[in-house]
Amino acid sequence: NAGVMQNPRHLVRRRGQEARLRCSPMKGHSHVYWYRQLPEEGLKFMVYLQKENIIDESGMPKERFSAEFPKEGPSILRIQQVVRGDSAAYFCASSPGRTDSHGYTFGSGTRLTVV
């Protein structure tokens, strides 16, 4: 039973390019959460999605960032026109739903470097 898979593990982009980060949740999990961790800082919630729906995007920057979780395929976090300040580790977590019987499973993250 594979865990949460994130790819790529490392991504280098030049300023102004687009970054696409993928997250495949655990089998049977339909809830995905994205977090960002800036260098030497804590984990910040970005967005919570269920299949084909954005439930809570209160932590997403208003511009350049978007997320989706289609019916088929992984969840995608998209950053357009990247800037140096977007350099960070991006983690996703998945859960089977809003029950009280489980924790959340995190992926190993994508480390984005903007040069």
Next chain:
Amino acid sequence: DAKTTQPNSMESNEEEPVHLPCNHSTISGTDYIHWYRQLPSQGPEYVIHGLTSNVNNRMASLAIAEDRKSSTLILHRATLRDAAVYYCIPVDYGGATNKLIFGTGTLLAVQP
């Protein structure tokens, strides 16, 4: 969201028990207490969670105060691999999103 207070750092010796405290005095009745840890250069890892009763699993034990305003994560025999930042997070299963809100956590150092 309930606020938490944890020591910034703690030290332990290998093979000794470690008690990591967390104060969450504003916790609501429907909040579960989750603990996660983050090893260097890795994603967060679920450790344990509970509501009112003490909980045990293969990784740790969770002792929850009777008034639920504090809890303690217990690592029974610390190993070098347990060196990590430990986060105590109240999660509201009665809310709309039950997202995890990470604080600054406790950096645990384990000495050989």
